[in-house]
Amino acid sequence: MGLESYLLVGAVLFVSGVVCMATKRNGIGLLMGVELVLNGANVNFVAFSRYTTLGLDGQIVSLFVIVLAAAEAAVALSIALNFYNNHLTIDVDRGDELKG
Amino acid sequence: MTYEKILFFIFAMSACGGALGVVLAQRVARMAFWLIVSLGSVAGLYFMLHADFVAATQIIIYVGGTLVLLIFGIMLTATGPHVKIQTSPGELVMGAAVGVTLLFLIQGTVRSVDWNKAAIVTSGGEFQQNEGQGYNPTGQGNTIRPLGMALLGLRPDKDLGAPEEAGLSSGYLFPFEIVSIHLLVVLVGASYLARAKQRTRPTV
Amino acid sequence: MNFFPIATNIVDYLQDSVGLTNGLAMVLAALIHGSLLVGIFMGTPVVWIWGERKIAGRIQDRLGPTRVGGRFGWLQSVADGIKLIQKEDLVPPAADSMLYRMAPYMVCVAAFGTMMVLPFGETWVAVASDIGLYVLVAILSLEVIGIILAGYSSGSKWSLFGGMREAAQMVSYEIPLSLCAIIPITVAGSLNLVEITQLQSGWANNWLIFHDPFVLITFFVYFTVATASCKRAPFDLAEAESELVGGFHTEYSGMRWSFFFMGEYAAMFVVCAVAAILFLGGWNSGIAPLDAALLEMRALSADGSFQPMSYLSNAIGMGILISKGWALVFVQVWVRWTLPRLRIDQVMITCLKYLIPMSCFLFLGTICFPLVKFYFSAQWEPVMENGKQVEINGEKQWDLIDSNTSIWAPKADKWAKPNISAPAEDVETSQLILPNSTPIDDGELADVDRQVAGGTR
Numbered sequence: 001m002g003l004e005s006y007l008l009v010g011a012v013l014f015v016s017g018v019v020c021m022a023t024k025r026n027g028i029g030l031l032m033g034v035e036l037v038l039n040g041a042n043v044n045f046v047a048f049s050r051y052t053t054l055g056l057d058g059q060i061v062s063l064f065v066i067v068l069a070a071a072e073a074a075v076a077l078s079i080a081l082n083f084y085n086n087h088l089t090i091d092v093d094r095g096d097e098l099k100g
Numbered sequence: 101m102t103y104e105k106i107l108f109f110i111f112a113m114s115a116c117g118g119a120l121g122v123v124l125a126q127r128v129a130r131m132a133f134w135l136i137v138s139l140g141s142v143a144g145l146y147f148m149l150h151a152d153f154v155a156a157t158q159i160i161i162y163v164g165g166t167l168v169l170l171i172f173g174i175m176l177t178a179t180g181p182h183v184k185i186q187t188s189p190g191e192l193v194m195g196a197a198v199g200v201t202l203l204f205l206i207q208g209t210v211r212s213v214d215w216n217k218a219a220i221v222t223s224g225g226e227f228q229q230n231e232g233q234g235y236n237p238t239g240q241g242n243t244i245r246p247l248g249m250a251l252l253g254l255r256p257d258k259d260l261g262a263p264e265e266a267g268l269s270s271g272y273l274f275p276f277e278i279v280s281i282h283l284l285v286v287l288v289g290a291s292y293l294a295r296a297k298q299r300t301r302p303t304v
Numbered sequence: 305m306n307f308f309p310i311a312t313n314i315v316d317y318l319q320d321s322v323g324l325t326n327g328l329a330m331v332l333a334a335l336i337h338g339s340l341l342v343g344i345f346m347g348t349p350v351v352w353i354w355g356e357r358k359i360a361g362r363i364q365d366r367l368g369p370t371r372v373g374g375r376f377g378w379l380q381s382v383a384d385g386i387k388l389i390q391k392e393d394l395v396p397p398a399a400d401s402m403l404y405r406m407a408p409y410m411v412c413v414a415a416f417g418t419m420m421v422l423p424f425g426e427t428w429v430a431v432a433s434d435i436g437l438y439v440l441v442a443i444l445s446l447e448v449i450g451i452i453l454a455g456y457s458s459g460s461k462w463s464l465f466g467g468m469r470e471a472a473q474m475v476s477y478e479i480p481l482s483l484c485a486i487i488p489i490t491v492a493g494s495l496n497l498v499e500i501t502q503l504q505s506g507w508a509n510n511w512l513i514f515h516d517p518f519v520l521i522t523f524f525v526y527f528t529v530a531t532a533s534c535k536r537a538p539f540d541l542a543e544a545e546s547e548l549v550g551g552f553h554t555e556y557s558g559m560r561w562s563f564f565f566m567g568e569y570a571a572m573f574v575v576c577a578v579a580a581i582l583f584l585g586g587w588n589s590g591i592a593p594l595d596a597a598l599l600e601m602r603a604l605s606a607d608g609s610f611q612p613m614s615y616l617s618n619a620i621g622m623g624i625l626i627s628k629g630w631a632l633v634f635v636q637v638w639v640r641w642t643l644p645r646l647r648i649d650q651v652m653i654t655c656l657k658y659l660i661p662m663s664c665f666l667f668l669g670t671i672c673f674p675l676v677k678f679y680f681s682a683q684w685e686p687v688m689e690n691g692k693q694v695e696i697n698g699e700k701q702w703d704l705i706d707s708n709t710s711i712w713a714p715k716a717d718k719w720a721k722p723n724i725s726a727p728a729e730d731v732e733t734s735q736l737i738l739p740n741s742t743p744i745d746d747g748e749l750a751d752v753d754r755q756v757a758g759g760t761r
Contacts, residue, residue: 081293
């Protein structure tokens with residue numbers, strides 16, 4: 001248990017998020033993938049803050065990431081709702097036409 | 101400390117398991133549930149890292165705020181009860197292959213770094229062996245005062261005696277203000293995007 | 305984060321006096337204190353399900369339960385529990401069975417998790433975090449996820465409506481709840497629930513509720529918001545029987561249904577205990593000699609040894625805190641059976657149009673109150689005019705005609721000495737804070753400025 005264990009957890013979260021973004025067809029599923037990626041990065045930041053001399057910078061950056069992720073989720077969700085209004089589905093594969 | 105190891109193992113397993121659950125689940129609501137498990141366990145990991153404030157913020161904003169928003173989104177965009185949008189098996193296999201490759205790549209990179217060497221750093225112009233150092237080595241989670249001071253440019257965790265560090269800095273105050281403006285803009289923008297509109301076609 | 309500070313004393317006792325090994329002693333200590341917490345978690349619903357029936361009966365001019373367990377029907381909750389265990393655990397075919405099964409546990413875990421940071425005594429707190437209140441509010445906000453999942457996964461329109469209403473209500477009421485909780489925090493200057501309570505020792509007028517009029521009003525606003533946030537009447541729209549059958553738990557039966565109730569009663573107790581800690585002195589009895597005696601008893605184990613008297617003192621403190629919390633729970637029950645239920649739009653309007661602006665105003669008022677109080681209570685005198693100290697007839701006076709650049713300051717004895725543990729070079733900084741001591745010319749001021757700038761690095 002040390003820095004590398006936490007980095008492994010962060011890596012698993014990151015990779016799960018990337019795979020989730022790549023394979024899911026549901027718009028909200030994509031959003032969950034983004035959240036996982038951000039969390040993987042956050043775990044690394046806080047672990048570096050604990051085990052290296054990054055100090056409080058790591059924690060502050062992770063706080064900013066959390067707050068901005070909340071904002072990003074709100075915007076992405078409203079985009080998803082708009083998509084649903086226009087296409088009557090949340091399947092992102094259907095969004096292949098370039099008109100509003 | 102054995103109980104720390106046990107706690108780390110529990111939290112790490114449920115964080116990774118939750119993340120895999122998000123990838124493998126087919127129903128969106130279940131994906132949201134696994135995401136809750138995963139993010140909640142990440143908050144537990146932050147507690148283990150003595151970053152209490154980040155952990156509590158993770159719970160209150162991510163789990164209590166963002167995920168409730170996501171579940172609302174799932175409810176509002178569901179065409180039937182418990183909506184399922186299948187991923188084709190070919191895509192899933194390809195995704196798994198890419199994921200495993202990426203994981204090995206990242207893990208290989210992490211392994212290739214000698215973290216003990218990296219922990220020897222300059223502090224106040226002198227080289228120091230950084231064994232067991234880093235922030236909060238004593239197991240105290242009292243991070244709220246240092247975090248508040250760091251936002252204003254005071255860094256209790258850094259060596260203040262270093263001459264090149266002299267002179268005022270605003271710390272993270274400016275990014276903090278930018279974030280607050282950003283949140284306001286997002287609030288307005290999101291409510292504009294999601295405002296009630298006439299549907300193009302009647303709901304099925 | 306300080307894991308298990310309460311357990312260390314008893315671990316040492318079990319190791320040294322009883323002669324157990326370290327691991328066994330830790331496990332035993334954890335079991336003792338864990339079962340204490342679970343006892344409070346389980347005991348609150350057991351007492352209050354019976355209590356609520358009894359109070360409701362009396363308010364409606366009935367007797368309430370009378371038969372089970374003798375005169376007052378005090379075994380009614382146990383009988384209810386046995387009945388619920390026997391019931392069939394149904395999962396509707398339309399439900400998402402995994403989420404449907406998980407949701408009650410999530411509600412329960414969220415309510416129970418808050419007890420992790422809730423201090424029942426000065427050293428009786430499972431996790432003594434310096435951001436105790438923040439963690440508590442954060443964990444309490446997880447309850448909404450269990451409810452919304454229960455509503456969605458049941459596959460029933462009543463459940464869905466109930467879940468949506470409940471989620472909207474709880475998310476909205478989190479804002480005034482946090483704002484009201486911030487107010488005693490600003491007064492106490494700490495988020496640590498133990499420190500906040502220690503501040504309120506002595507006679508009852510030291511309690512934060514009597515600190516100033518704004519905090520007094522805040523207590524009532526907080527109590528209203530807390531009632532709403534644990535979905536009690538008159539804000540119980542989520543389970544409005546007359547319109548929504550049972551709200552989000554329409555489809556639930558048996559033990560899973562009772563988990564929701566355990567969570568609800570535990571959440572009621574937790575918000576009331578937080579109110580007791582923030583406003584009503586926590587484990588302090590409000591009687592100064594008694595508190596002093598209890599403090600002395602606790603101080604016996606300051607060296608880390610296990611002392612039965614100190615243990616007893618903490619147990620008494622816990623009793624005081626729990627009785628304060630239960631007194632507030634009683635008021636919630638009383639309100640439930642007295643007031644009619646609000647409409648859902650009225651519930652949301654109460655929060656967004658009245659309670660949030662009110663708590664913002666109270667927050668500002670609490671911040672400004674010490675300044676206003678100080679302005680009127682201090683004796684003011686002039687100390688500087690155009691950079692020079694005013695001196696007329698051998699006394700410092702103020703010439704009202706030339707009032708362009710001047711500094712008025714309260715008399716020195718009215719200032720509380722600033723508690724700055726700064727190095728000796730900062731002595732001149734304190735002259736800025738105590739302007740009555742010596743006249744300061746511009747050059748010195750600039751020096752001080754530089755030193756302040758250097759000091760804050």
